[in-house]
Amino acid sequence: MSDLFNPTDEHRQLREMVRAFAEREVEVQAHEFDKKEAFNHALFLKLGELGLLGITVHPEFGGSGMDATAATIVHEELSAVDPGFTLAYLAHSMLFVNNLAVNGTPEQCARFLPRSCTGDLIGGMGMSEPGAGTDVLGMRTTAVRDGDHYVINGAKMWITNGCINDTELGDVFLIYARTGDHAADLSSFIIEKGTPGFSLGQRIKDKLGMRASPTAELVFEDCRVPAANRVGDEGKATLCMMRNLEIERVTLAAMSLGIARRCIEIMNAYASDRKAFGQPINRFGQIQRHIADSYGEFMAGRSYVYHTSNALRLESAGNRLDSDGVKLYCSTMAKNVADRAIQVLGGYGYVGEYTVERLWRDAKLLEIGGGTIEAHQKNMTRDLSRLPRIL
Amino acid sequence: MKILVTAKRVVDPDSKIQIADTQTSIELDDVDFRVNYFCENAIEAALELQDEHDAEVVVCSIGNEDAIQTIRTGLAMGGDRGILVEAEDEVLDGDLVARTLAKLYEQEKPDIFLLGKQAIDGDSNQVGQLLAEYLSLPQACFASNIDIIEDGAVARVEREVDGGIETIDVDLPCIITADLRLNEPRYASLPGIMKAKRKKIEEFELDDLELDTTLKVVTRSMELPAGRQAGVMVSDVDELVNKLKSEAKVL
Numbered sequence: 001m002s003d004l005f006n007p008t009d010e011h012r013q014l015r016e017m018v019r020a021f022a023e024r025e026v027e028v029q030a031h032e033f034d035k036k037e038a039f040n041h042a043l044f045l046k047l048g049e050l051g052l053l054g055i056t057v058h059p060e061f062g063g064s065g066m067d068a069t070a071a072t073i074v075h076e077e078l079s080a081v082d083p084g085f086t087l088a089y090l091a092h093s094m095l096f097v098n099n100l101a102v103n104g105t106p107e108q109c110a111r112f113l114p115r116s117c118t119g120d121l122i123g124g125m126g127m128s129e130p131g132a133g134t135d136v137l138g139m140r141t142t143a144v145r146d147g148d149h150y151v152i153n154g155a156k157m158w159i160t161n162g163c164i165n166d167t168e169l170g171d172v173f174l175i176y177a178r179t180g181d182h183a184a185d186l187s188s189f190i191i192e193k194g195t196p197g198f199s200l201g202q203r204i205k206d207k208l209g210m211r212a213s214p215t216a217e218l219v220f221e222d223c224r225v226p227a228a229n230r231v232g233d234e235g236k237a238t239l240c241m242m243r244n245l246e247i248e249r250v251t252l253a254a255m256s257l258g259i260a261r262r263c264i265e266i267m268n269a270y271a272s273d274r275k276a277f278g279q280p281i282n283r284f285g286q287i288q289r290h291i292a293d294s295y296g297e298f299m300a301g302r303s304y305v306y307h308t309s310n311a312l313r314l315e316s317a318g319n320r321l322d323s324d325g326v327k328l329y330c331s332t333m334a335k336n337v338a339d340r341a342i343q344v345l346g347g348y349g350y351v352g353e354y355t356v357e358r359l360w361r362d363a364k365l366l367e368i369g370g371g372t373i374e375a376h377q378k379n380m381t382r383d384l385s386r387l388p389r390i391l
Numbered sequence: 392m393k394i395l396v397t398a399k400r401v402v403d404p405d406s407k408i409q410i411a412d413t414q415t416s417i418e419l420d421d422v423d424f425r426v427n428y429f430c431e432n433a434i435e436a437a438l439e440l441q442d443e444h445d446a447e448v449v450v451c452s453i454g455n456e457d458a459i460q461t462i463r464t465g466l467a468m469g470g471d472r473g474i475l476v477e478a479e480d481e482v483l484d485g486d487l488v489a490r491t492l493a494k495l496y497e498q499e500k501p502d503i504f505l506l507g508k509q510a511i512d513g514d515s516n517q518v519g520q521l522l523a524e525y526l527s528l529p530q531a532c533f534a535s536n537i538d539i540i541e542d543g544a545v546a547r548v549e550r551e552v553d554g555g556i557e558t559i560d561v562d563l564p565c566i567i568t569a570d571l572r573l574n575e576p577r578y579a580s581l582p583g584i585m586k587a588k589r590k591k592i593e594e595f596e597l598d599d600l601e602l603d604t605t606l607k608v609v610t611r612s613m614e615l616p617a618g619r620q621a622g623v624m625v626s627d628v629d630e631l632v633n634k635l636k637s638e639a640k641v642l
Contacts, residue, residue: 009460013467013584016425021578051581064581 004306007069014070018077021050030082033212034358037205039088039164040212045119053093054117056247056314057101061109062117068247068312071098072254072305079258083362084212086255087369091160091213092116094251095244096123099174100190102315103231103240112172112190121171122164126156126218127241133158134375136241141220143177143187150189150230152177152223155201158369162200162216169193169200173218176241179234188237190229197223209361210369239317245371246323247314252370253305253326256334259359259366260298263334263341266356267291270345281344290340298337301330321383328376331366338363392446392543395501396437396470397492399427400454400461401512415610416481417512426461429507431576432569436537437505438469439574444539447471449499453491455479459592466587467579473592474499476600484608485513489521494600496526501564503546508533508568519568529561532568539563 006012026043033040047053055071057063064070071094078086097116100123101109115121132138141154154177156162161170172192179187191198201217232240268291271282281287308322338360342349349356367373402408403423411418426434437448450465451474452458462473476491496504509516523530531548535556538547543563550557551570561567579587597604625631635642 009463010584010588012460013463013579013587014581016464017467017579017581017584049580050578051583055581059582064585066581066585070581 004303004310006073007310010066011069011073014066015073015077017050018052018074019080021046022077022081026078026085027081030085030212031352031355031358033082034084035211035352037207037211039161039214040085041122041164043085044088044092044122047089048117048119051117052089053119054097054101054113055093056098057109057113057117061101061113062115063097063101063113068250068314069306069309071247071251072309075251075254076258076261076305079255080262081258082212083255083259083359084210086258087210087365088161088213090248090251090255091124092122094248095125095160096172096174098247098314099125099240099244100231102243103188104190105231108190108229108231116172122161123172123174124159124161124170125244126159126162126173126175128156128158130155130157130217134372134378137183137186137238139176139178139186141175141177143179143189143225145179145227145234146224148227149224150177150179150187150227152189152191152197152220152225154220156218156220158204159216159218160213160369162218163203163214165214166203167200169198169216169218170214174231175218175220176237182235184238185235186237186241187234188231188240189225190231191220191223191225195223195225197221208364209358210365242320243315243317246312246317246319248370249323249327249376250305250309250312252366253301253330254309256327256330256363256366257298257302257305259363260294260301260330260334260337263338263356263359264291264294264298266354267294267341267344270348270354287344290344294337294340297333301326301333304329321380321387324371324376324379324383327366327371328373328380331363331373335360335363335367392440392444392503392539393449393499393501394437394440394446394503394505395449395451395495395499396430396433396465396505397507398430398434398450398452398458398461398465399507399510399512400424400452400458401427401510404511410613410615414612414614416613424457424461426464427507427510427512428571429509429511429569430461431507432571432573433505433507433567434465434468434470435574435576436534436567436569437503438577440503440537440539441469441471444543446502449474449501451476451492451495453478453483453488453597459594462592463587464579466590466592467583468577469583470590472590475592475594476597477594478597482597482604482606484606485515485517486521486607487602487604489518489525490602491597491600492518492522493525494602496522502543503563504528504566506566506568508570519566523566526566528564528566530566530568531559531561532566533570534567535570535572537567537573 051064054063143150201219204215341356403425406422409418448470450470453476506519536549
């Protein structure tokens with residue numbers, strides 16, 4: 001395997017370990033939890049035992065101290081067998097854990113990270129609202145200072161890990177809220193389950209895909225949060241947000257890679273085996289086009305993702321063009337590859353037993369969640385307009 | 392207590408195996424490698440003894456320089472240090488492997504030498520037994536359970552034999568080979584992988600060990616098993632019984 005995808009021996013060992021774990025323990029439950037629309041809490045705790053929940057966190061706070069490429073590898077490998085479960089992993093370990101590790105004070109890290117790295121706490125992040133998604137600065141949730149507290153009012157929507165079952169909130173969240181009149185006056189807060197005024201809104205059911213990751217609306221009504229829970233300076237959360245969006249998008253792109261790889265493996269094996277008109281169907285040009293195009297696009301996306309992750313520094317912003325670019329390219333690539341896999345398998349591809357049906361449903365979410373493809377196009381074009389030459 | 396344990400690097404059985412043009416070996420490009428399954432059980436057993444008896448676990452492998460990766464896997468699972476004896480597979484047979492491991496025994500003097508009962512590539516199932524013979528040590532092969540008793544003087548080993556379990560006691564030092572049902576090997580956790588980076592691996596060339604390297608077993612040729620023949624549909628029970636009698640001759 002090329003060094004680009006496993007830059008060090010530790011990365012290679014990590015990939016081998018996660019792949020073995022995924023094939024032995026994640027694959028077997030994927031279909032069932034997708035059908036049940038349920039989060040597999042016991043399996044999530046095993047990720048903690050393997051040191052994956054705090055993959056980018058300093059060992060001082062219970063993490064494994066690895067880099068963006070390590071996180072990319074884990075997401076690719078887990079998503080190849082169960083994207084829904086992987087999305088719950090991403091919301092916890094990237095959106096909450098990594099975000100706090102990068103932006104929190106040592107005191108905040110010490111309070112929340114060790115229990116998050118073991119899985120004793122399940123975390124998530126709240127940015128989107130019922131009326132504000134791509135237009136993130138249009139958010140209306142407010143935080144008003146009142147002595148040693150902030151009073152938070154508003155709602156957050158589409159929050160992965162917002163609940164862990166039909167009735168119970170997740171444990172802890174990073175929530176963005178408005179602290180001033182200017183559009184960019186945003187601050188972020190750590191808000192725990194049990195804080196007065198914080199409750200579970202709608203439990204989002206009947207999703208097309210990613211059904212093994214629980215999604216909910218979070219509601220804040222005069223929710224009083226200690227000022228010590230504010231992450232970063234007041235009004236300066238957009239930088240924290242942007243920093244973390246980069247690793248979020250790269251790992252979401254890695255999830256698309258896992259989906260695409262698995263779909264290619266399945267259609268390749270099927271097309272070698274299945275016969276029509278007296279020969280295996282991979283002898284037919286129409287099928288060859290599905291398989292070869294998919295592989296070429298997958299490897300292009302994979303090279304772009306690892307090229308970007310290898311250059312990504314978790315503590316700084318500045319890779320937005322390519323972190324948007326990898327997700328823009330890979331999400332649609334994986335959706336198309338999954339679609340071709342169904343086409344190659346024909347009727348079998350259309351039913352759950354052959355897995356590509358689930359992967360096709362899961363692939364679609366990645367064109368929407370963590371930034372719609374339209375948001376990536378907007379961001380990238382703006383960044384490119386300041387870049388007259390591409391080096 | 393000190394435990395020496397083997398970690399053979401083998402072709403992943405899920406890879407598509409092809410015979411090389413020489414017809415005497417496997418094509419090694421484009422296949423994945425992994426730790427021999429039975430060696431994984433041996434390593435897990437060693438690590439459980441490490442926890443219970445504060446043992447030092449030394450992971451050893453004989454193979455080309457890539458075998459260092461299988462040693463690292465053993466260290467990432469929790470082994471303390473490693474030993475690699477560099478040698479290409481073509482210059483080895485089971486007997487030479489046993490005599491090489493005997494040299495490592497002389498050097499390390501472990502209380503227990505744990506091996507997989509066989510490697511899933513060659514399936515020769517003889518290294519543990521030969522090693523015990525060369526070292527004049529007691530052997531307990533195909534272990535499905537290991538208890539150290541009498542203050543570390545004796546290993547009580549359950550062996551899976553035809554029709555049941557045999558329990559034997561062997562004095563330490565001894566040779567034990569692991570069966571699949573001995574345990575469920577742990578994964579190398581991410582912190583384990585990071586720690587393994589800093590663990591020491593000693594490297595030797597096979598020639599350094601001053602062994603007679605003449606092989607007793609030489610591979611002359613390899614061939615794939617014949618493909619299965621297509622089945623036959625029979626129209627009724629009488630025809631089936633008839634065929635079982637006249638063609639299969641099993642009735």
